[in-house]
Amino acid sequence: xxxxxxxxxxxxxxxxxxxxxxxxxxxxxxxxxxxxxxxxxxxxxxxxxxxxxxxxxxxxxxxxxxxxxxxxxxxxxxxxxxxxxxxxxxxxxxxxxxxxxxxxxxxxxxxxxxxxxxxxxxxxxxxxxxxxxxxxxxxxxxxxxxxxxxxxxxxxxxxxxxxxxxxxxxxxxxxxxxxxxxxxxxxxxxxxxxxxxxxxxxxxxxxxxxxxxxxxxxxxxxxxxxxxx
Amino acid sequence: xxxxxxxxxxxxxxxxxxxxxxxxxxxxxxxxxxxxxxxxxxxxxxxxxxxxxxxxxxxxxxxxxxxxxxxxxxxxxxxxxxxxxxxxxxxxxxxxxxxxxxxxxxxxxx
Numbered sequence: 651x652x653x654x655x656x657x658x659x660x661x662x663x664x665x666x667x668x669x670x671x672x673x674x675x676x677x678x679x680x681x682x683x684x685x686x687x688x689x690x691x692x693x694x695x696x697x698x699x700x701x702x703x704x705x706x707x708x709x710x711x712x713x714x715x716x717x718x719x720x721x722x723x724x725x726x727x728x729x730x731x732x733x734x735x736x737x738x739x740x741x742x743x744x745x746x747x748x749x750x751x752x753x754x755x756x757x758x759x760x761x762x763x764x765x766x767x768x769x770x771x772x773x774x775x776x777x778x779x780x781x782x783x784x785x786x787x788x789x790x791x792x793x794x795x796x797x798x799x800x801x802x803x804x805x806x807x808x809x810x811x812x813x814x815x816x817x818x819x820x821x822x823x824x825x826x827x828x829x830x831x832x833x834x835x836x837x838x839x840x841x842x843x844x845x846x847x848x849x850x851x852x853x854x855x856x857x858x859x860x861x862x863x864x865x866x867x868x869x870x871x872x873x874x875x876x877x878x879x
Numbered sequence: 880x881x882x883x884x885x886x887x888x889x890x891x892x893x894x895x896x897x898x899x900x901x902x903x904x905x906x907x908x909x910x911x912x913x914x915x916x917x918x919x920x921x922x923x924x925x926x927x928x929x930x931x932x933x934x935x936x937x938x939x940x941x942x943x944x945x946x947x948x949x950x951x952x953x954x955x956x957x958x959x960x961x962x963x964x965x966x967x968x969x970x971x972x973x974x975x976x977x978x979x980x981x982x983x984x985x986x987x988x989x
Contacts, residue, residue: 706925
């Protein structure tokens with residue numbers, strides 16, 4: 651019964667985002683509390699419920715581990731917002747053009763917004779660590795950075811889609827401004843469609859892939875001297 | 880039960896002081912602080928580990944994986960030289976607060 655409960659607890663905690671190294675440490679705590687209750691003649695179901703309640707829910711624990719990420723100075727965040735607004739203004743220019751599949755304004759909008767958002771939210775070191783993990787598939791992410799690296803990947807996925815939607819909105823606005831001149835509609839339409847294309851590629855081929863790899867890498871990271879879960 | 884802001888403020892000084900006495904692990908640290916405070920200081924168990932990890936990242940403590948007497952994997956924490964220096968600074972600060980409070984209470988009773 652105990653092993654089954656522990657296996658279920660580990661599985662649900664892993665789904666909530668905790669790594670195996672974090673779970674190994676928490677499991678020792680959980681079992682120590684459980685043993686103390688059992689020694690005091692508390693029945694197993696009650697002892698288990700109390701030990702779990704004291705330790706906290708998996709998502710709350712994950713949130714606490716995520717708080718370990720470095721926070722950025724307010725001036726950096728302000729700079730990020732200013733740069734984002736500047737990008738939007740640049741892209742909204744009706745002089746934008748389409749050259750094959752490369753559309754610099756859309757590319758600049760999507761990549762620029764995602765980069766600024768990640769740097770402002772997580773700091774250069776966490777972003778560099780996450781991207782380095784993604785590029786070097788043979789390496790295992792450091793346990794102490796696990797939560798921050800996964801947060802960068804998840805945030806990057808959301809930011810990419812948000813940048814794509816923003817590109818669609820800005821492109822549509824440009825189109826609506828040029829309704830009287832059909833020859834000028836192309837620029838706005840290009841921004842809208844190309845932004846969405848770049849966003850989809852960056853979110854699904856880039857960040858979703860990175861997040862999935864990080865999750866798998868953490869799931870197989872063994873504790874020093876121990877075996878992988 | 881002590882007020883949450885006081886519990887939060889005293890967490891790092893207490894952790895450093897407890898580890899200054901020797902190597903320990905999460906569950907034992909919580910039990911020890913409950914015992915020392917007569918149950919008035921109760922740490923949130925889910926938040927202790929992130930604090931320990933932060934102190935480790937700052938180089939104030941180090942950790943190693945070992946085995947409990949029951950055979951489980953257990954992570955033990957030890958104070959570093961820098962942690963010992965920080966512990967000394969914390970002690971000076973808290974002693975200053977303690978002296979100021981005692982003086983204020985004595986003046987109020989006089």
